[in-house]
Amino acid sequence: MAVSVTAERRNIFVVGLDDFHLAQLKTLPDAEQYVFHALFTHRELKSGRGFPMRELLDDGRRQLNEFPETVDAVVGYWDFPVSTALPILRQDVGLPGPTLEAVLKCEHKYWSRLEQARAVPEHIADFCAVDPFAEDPLAQVTIGFPFWLKPVKAVLSHLGFLIGDDRDFRHAIERIRAGIRRFGDPFNLILEFAELPEEVAIVDGNFCIAESLISAGRQCTLEGYVYHGEVQVYGAVDSQREGEAGSSFTSYEYPSTLPESVQQRMAEITSRVMRQIGYDDAPFNIEFYWEEDTNRIWLLEINCRISKSHAPLFNMVDGCYHHQVMIDLGLGREPTMPHRKGQFRFAAKFMVRRYEDALVTHVPSRGEVEAIEAANSGVVIEIAVREGTQLSRLPYQDSYSYEVAVIFVGGQDRADVKRKYESVLARLPLEFARANEPMRPPAP
Helix, strand or coil: CCCCCCCCCEEEEEEEECHHHHHHHCCCCCHHHEEEEEEEEHHHHHCCCCCCHHHHHHHHHHHHHHCCCCCCEEECCCCCCHHHHHHHHHHHCCCCCCCHHHHHHHHCHHHHHHHHHHHCHHHCCCEEEECCCCCCHHHHCCCCCCEEEEECCCCCCCCCEEECCHHHHHHHHHHHHHHCHHHHHHHHHHHCCCCCCHHHHCCCCCCEEEEECCCCCEEEEEEEEEECCEEEEEEEEEEEEECHHHCEEEEEEECCCCCHHHHHHHHHHHHHHHHHHCCCCEEEEEEEEEECCCCEEEEEEEECCCCHHHHHHHHHHHCCCCHHHHHHHHCCCCCCCCCCCCCCCEEEEEEEEECCCEEEEECCCHHHHHHHHHCCCCEEEEECCCCCCEHHHCCCCCCCCEEEEEEEEEECCHHHHHHHHHHHHHHCCCEEEECCCCCCCCCC
């Protein structure tokens, strides 16, 4: 790499860059000092039938090394394959960030549970590894019904199943065997770059983890980072669920309404876990459940990135997208985030879902979406489907529902946000037909 001829301009490579988040990046403080480069677009990484993992690693490293100026940061806000590829890409050009092993101790669900059990055993569910391709996978399960069964690497609860009995297990194993290699095979390419302990090396990307159920409670996600060994939490976001056993997210709400004492306990647990893992110089988010009746806190999982879903909420309430944290750390400096400097006191992301397969017969035009947004202060709408889409063919859905749109709403309090959302949803011209019914002809 050559020396940059424009010292005041920082070259920031974003893995999986897309227009929606590029627009957010360009609003950050000092954004005029940054030049954002796409190291693969989101479409190139996530729109195909598989993940181009080898191309991402090989061609990505080539692009970085052949870039004629300095590479000042390599960042990303997407989950797999971006989150797990970042340590390899950064290491090749000498940039700061966590080791690959530290990232895998978060992203590999089984390895992560092993590390969590060493740091905070009283806050995690019982678990065991399961080989779905074994002759008798159920014989490997050491916990009783009911339990969750999920791949050691997946996103958005993909191929995650609630198992109530033998029949549920057999059905889940059939689905998992048919689909797990979509994530498992490319994840195994990442594992080849890591030094794995023996107990983890035998549990590759095509394994599952079974976990005992956690009693119903309130879910909360802490957004934080580690900088030079110091763990910091800068925001807490509540998650609302519905569907079978609370399997599907319906909204994220910021700031959290959990008691401050509970949020502080979650932050202390977070610090213990991240120190155990050895994660450093990068953002993360970590999910918890709080049982109100027992006052017990359960750790669900850790993600090695900012949550892109939470970014507009931070902007609405705090006055800045938390991509700022990602950029600061990528550039090797301590993050600076404003607090409660935004236009609204409360904000939420609502996931519009359907729970049965259907054909999308009509979606709003860009003009219709913009008109709804203009008539409702603090509203941003993203449509996740196209006319003619069959919901069961959508990628990366959880096992019990389909996400068809998301609506971000800012307001003065939770009631104000909920009222705005219901008003917007009533005006949103999304139409569906049963999957076995013919669609009306597309609008001219």
